Amino acid sequence: MRYLITGTAGFIGFHLAKRLLDDGHFVVGFDGMTPYYDVALKEKRHAILQRSNGFKAVTAMLEDKSALDRAAELAEPDVIVHLAAQAGVRYSLENPRSYVDSNLIGSFNILELARELQPRHLLLASTSSVYGANEKMPFAESDKADEQMTIYAATKKSMELMAHSYAHLFHVPTTAFRFFTVYGPWGRPDMALFKFVDAIRNDRPIEIYGEGRMSRDFTYIDDLVEGIVRLIGVVPSEENRVQSEATIDTLSRNAPFRVVNIGGGQPVELMHFVETIEALVGKPAIRKMLPMQPGDVHRTFADPSLLVALTGFKPDMEVEEGVRRFVEWYQEHY
Structure with a gap:
């Protein structure tokens, strides 16, 4: 299959892209190479991916919709995996605007791209931080999550909400996965x-x-990637709604949209x-x-x-x- 993955110079995006390349897929990676941390580390990750003939890289910011369009033309993706984001809970106290720019405006651009391309599946990276002040343990996807503690968590929850509306309005099958301390x-x-x-x-x-x-709830990177790869094949639809009294499925009644935790518990x-x-x-x-x-x-x-x-x-x-x-x-x- 053909993939467009954002954030391939980042920690998780690098590992996912490498796994998909090793499995024989074609991947276009999109990354802004921001200086939030050592850019040399990001460049080394991309250099490893570029050893594969199946990988092409586009360097630009998520806020640049025209650059995303160029990446999409190159990828012709069956699947879009949106991992790029401004990360870091504590940094969001210092520079909240960067979270709005990347996680809201950037994610909006990805949603617009998916509306235009109609991929087989759109997958979005969210976070356990959206559970915020919840005291009920363990965190289940069906729990109320309306008391985020940081602007980082608030932007991620907002992305989930926007994605649901796009899934409903434009019939884009979408899975948002919530990571736990990768x-x-x-x-x-x-x-x-x-x-x-x-x-x-x-x-x-x-x-x-x-x-x-x-x-x-620490999650090892290979386990996380395995979870993502398996979810890629589970395109949200009524055909795969979980019918179990013990497990509440988050598949929306109004859209091909689902939220899934990726953590070991x-x-x-x-x-x-x-x-x-x-x-x-x-x-x-x-x-x-x-x-x-x-x-x-x-x-x-x-x-x-x-x-x-x-x-x-x-x-x-x-x-x-x-x-x-x-x-x-x-x-x-x-």
Whole structure:
């Protein structure tokens, strides 16, 4: 098949594009190469993808609709996967406008593109952050999610809402998947695992927020990609509505639209995560314990039952093995 994927120089987009290329598909990658973090890392990811004759890259911002149109002409996509976004919870406190530009205007441009192209399936990356202040655990897709804690989460929930309206009005089959703390090789330098490994190896203190009493439903990158690949083949329709009293399907009654968690449902305490990193790096961290930061939540915990019902798959990588693979990559890369 032919794919248009946004964010292919990013962590998740790189891994998804590589998997699809390895499976024999044609991929056009679209990325803005923004300097939110080291552009050299993004360029190295794209360089790996460009080893394949099945990959073509277009460098431009999501806000540039004409550039998206050029990428679409090159791709002639059967499937569009929209992963590009301004990420980072804490950065949204410093530069909220970048989230509006990328996650709202940029995502609107993707929706307009899908309206014009009518792909077989449009898939959009959302986040567990949309659950915001919810206290019910685990987070199920059918839970109310109207109390986002950051502008980042608010823009992602808004994207979901816009996508539903486009699915309804223009009959674009759409799946929005909510990620839960993705980690692994080639990860972003602003994420906890990368920062902790880098700091410990270089004898710098690590900042542990919430006094270490937080927990996260960590999802290893290969598991996430497997979930996405399987969902690509599950085009939202009444034919695949889940009929189970135990699992509530989010398939809309008014549109070919569905929201799906991609998480394993196994939250890990932050201090266990830190201790695992210390053991694998081979030295203790200099720990700087700090209070909760604005926008943080104490716990994320996915209900993966809908993902399992639709695909037969659930992320199951043990955090110890996932961190080991990241540390090995980091030591080789740096």
